[in-house]
Amino acid sequence: MANVPEYFGSDVFNESVMKERLPKATYKALKKTIDNGDPLDIEVANIVANAMKDWAVEKGCTHYTHWFQPMTGLTAEKLDSFISPTEDGHVIMEFSGKELVKGEPDASSFPSGGLRATFEARGYTAWDPTSYAFIKEKALCIPTAFCSYNGEALDKKTPLLRSMEAINKSALRILKMFGSDATRVTANVGPEQEYFLVDREMYAKREDLILAGRSLYGAPAPKGQELEDHYFGTIKTRVQAYMKDLDEQLWKLGIYAKTKHNEVAPAQHELAPIYGTTNIATDHNQLTMEIMKRTARKHGFKCLLHEKPFAGINGSGKHNNWSISTNTGVNLLDPGKTPAENAQFLLFLTAVIKAVNDYQDILRASVASAGNDHRLGANEAPPAIISIFLGDELTGVLDAIVNGVKYEDKRVEMEIGVDVLPHFPKDTTDRNRTSPFAFTGNKFEFRMPGSKLSVAGPNTVLNTIVADVLDQFADELEKADNFQDALDDLIKRTIKENQNIIFNGNGYSDEWPVEAEKRGLLNLKSTPEAVPAFLAQKNVDVFSKYGVYTEAELQSRVEILLDEYCKTLNIEALTMIDMAKKEILPAAAKYIKDIAKTAELAKSCGAETVFEEETVKEISALVTEMYKALGTLEADVQKVHSIEDTQEMANFFHDTIFADMGALRVPADKIETLVGKDYWPYPTYSDLLFYVK
Incomplete structure (x- = not known):
């Protein structure tokens, strides 16, 4: 495919397709629903459904599905054909507005955390018109929300949409006081996606990778990432072919795949998109992960999205670049040329700082998983302690406000020392890989989410907590006699009260956890510690206030997350037991036997047997x-x-089973370094990480 603009979005029922295929009145009615949330008339839905069907059939589709995102963190679909019988024994292709708007999957077969019993099967999927329908594997996919018979959200999308509406309303209250003519505020996200590619034939020989998604055993390879030669290195031909194929598939689906490169660890890579509204960006990221895995099969790879598939080298994250903007094109987190004088920016900045400080517990809980517990705090992943990195300039601006002094602009030109190279302004913020929540110029980069996590969860939390603080600010400012004085006082007071969350230093240092504790910051190191934070009263109150989660929905999330944690560790433990009994111990026994026989033979010839005897003993x-x-x-x-x-x-899985697994792995990995390669039952780290020639 040579001309990207010609085929970009060709498998999406997007705005240009709607303009072309829908009557003007229908298109306008649908746009009102998408832009303003107006109710959709069934007659409009019927016309849209028929146009969707015609478009999809012309592209070779025979089926449609309501594509949704249950609490598994994956996507789900049930395919129905367009066929409808005729009286003469033939069929016609039909698709009604009722079928477009509503579906009925079995709600009791998905994780519900007690919201649905096994015998309470009915659930509903409801069309989300704000996210375009698309074609995947010759099926028309309709993005939908998923709820129970009683209306509780059973998916990731519904709370996210609720949170987007919350931040929209709260931000507009603030903007109205600044005289803005904006009528809508949107949270935007660009989720960077890290992943590993390993050879599929080698993957198929490792039970742990197949069942657990990560290596439960494995001695370090003689070479890891210490030479730093893989990061941004030349992409190998086989991987390049995979990336090219992946780009083309994503572009056809209207996904703005922008950047691709080798990551720090061997066999690790990254794909980064252009920003999109949080809802669509979440849908696109779920699709990206699915297509990554499917495309890998075509190229003889296995795509690993586990947060820590290999011990001792970098894990994979999903850096969540979050910002908020208006429908008038203003990024509310853009400091402009003079941030010290940009009161609107400073107010939104301090709102985010206060929100992260007040709700650090649920922000941490939003990224909690068994896999991410391995990653946080190790090999360039941020620690489990939430803090905010602002960089020297913004920290200087806030310090000047608190101290009541004028900020002195310290921006400089970069001079590299070669005349022919261009001079350019030095960025006002450095990059801090150890910071969980870093300001990076005009957005915040939340670096804690793991690579396979749906970004719906952390963005639901971010939108909601920032909405809450913005409403607190609006309540105070709307009552003020003098807006400017009240604004100045609010910004200064908020910065002063929340300076404890700002940390520009090394999050890996031994001193930081001690310092963080003194500052009153939480250090929730594991999933069992973090997840219950959702049910703290202040957190129940804020989610209930904005209708993002009911208390019952929060309780269900806690139950689901803890249950998933237990099941994950149980699978890992059983897999380790299976591999130990059927592979590792038999391999070691066979090697011992053969070495012992060699020793006997050597002794009979009068030869030294120090190596054989010491090896057998060890x-x-x-x-x-x-x-x-x-x-x-x-x-x-x-x-x-x-x-x-x-x-x-x-708690038992974390405190006992996890420790047992570590104790079992230590001698197994040492045995791997001693047993002959031909005896070892599965590919080693060296085989898996350095397979590409």
């Missing part, structure tokens, strides 16, 4: 250690069945 000792650790893990896994409370079970 491996035998490790086998004994491993066998004992295996017994402990098996016994503790059995104890889990007697625990009924989900929180108690999650």
Whole structure:
């Protein structure tokens, strides 16, 4: 495909297709629904549905599906054909407005956290007209929200849409006081997606990668990422072909895939899109992950989206670049040329700072998972402590406001020392890889989400908590006799009260956790510690206030997340037991036997047998250690069945099972370094990470 503009979005029922295929009145009615949230008349829905069907059939589609995002974190679809029988025994292709607007999947078969019992099966999918329909695998996919028979949200999209409406209303209250003519405010996101590619044939020989998505065993390769030669390095031919194919598929779906490069770890890569509204960006990221995995199969790869597939090297994150903008084209987090004098920017900036400080617990909980627990705080991932990086200039501006002094602009030109190279202004903020929440020029980069996480969750939290603080600000400013004085006082007071969350230093230093504790910042290191924060009263209150989550919906999320954590660790533990019994211990025993035979033969010839005897002793000792650790893990896994409370079970998995797994892995990985390569039952880290020639 040579001409990208010609085929970009060709598989999307987007605005240009709607303009072409819908009557003017229908198009205008649909646009009002999309832009203003006006109710959609069924007659309009019928016309839209028929036009969608005709367009899809012309492109070879025979089926349609309501495409939704249940609490699994993945996407779901149930395919129905367009065929409808005729009296003469033939069929015609039909699609009604009723079928477009509503579907009925089985709600009890998806995670519901107790909202739905097994016998309460009915659920609904409802068309989301703000996200365009698209074609995937010759099926018309209609983005939808998913709810139970009683109306509770069972998906990721519904709370996200609610939070977007919340921040829209709250931000408009503030903008009205500044004389803005904006009528809508939108949260925007650009989620950078990191991933690993490994050879599919090697992947198929590793039970842990197949069942758990990460390597549960594995000694470090002789070379890791210490030479820093993979980051931004020349992309290998085979990977380049995969990336080219991936780009073309994403572009056809209207996904703004912009940047691709090698990441820091060997076999690790990244794809970054252009910004989009939070809802559409979330849909696009879910599609991107799906297509990444499907395209990998075509090229003989397996795409790994686990947050930490390999120990000792970088894990994969999904950096969530978040900003808010108006329908008049103003980025509310753009400081402009003189941020110290930009009161509107400073107010929105301080609102974000206060929101992150007040609600650091649920922001941390929004990225909690068993996989992300491995990643946070290691190999360029931020620590579990929430803090904000602002950079020297903005920190200087805020310090000047608090101290009541004039800010001195310290921006300089970059001089590299070569006359022929252009001079350019030095950025006012550095980049801090150890910061969980960093300001990067005109947006905040939330670096904590893991690579396979749906960005709907953290953005639902961000939108809601910022909306809450903006409303607090609006309540105060609307009552003020003198707006400017009240504004100045509010900004100064808010900065002073929330300076504890601002940290521009090294988040990996040993001193930082100690300092963070003194500042009153939370250090929720694990999922069982973090997830219950959703049910703290202040958090229940803020979500309920904006109708983002009811208390029952929050309770269900806590139950689902903890249950997923338990099931994940249970699968990992059982997989480790299986691999130990069926692969590692038999391989070690066979090697010991063969070495011992070699020693006997060498002795019979009068040769020295130091290597053979020492090797047998060392491996035998490790086998004994491993066998004992295996017994402990098996016994503790059995104890889990007697625990009924989900929180108690999650704690047991974290405190006991996880520790048992680590104790089992240590001798197994040492055995790997001693046993002959031909004896080892599965590909090593060296094989998996350095396969591409």
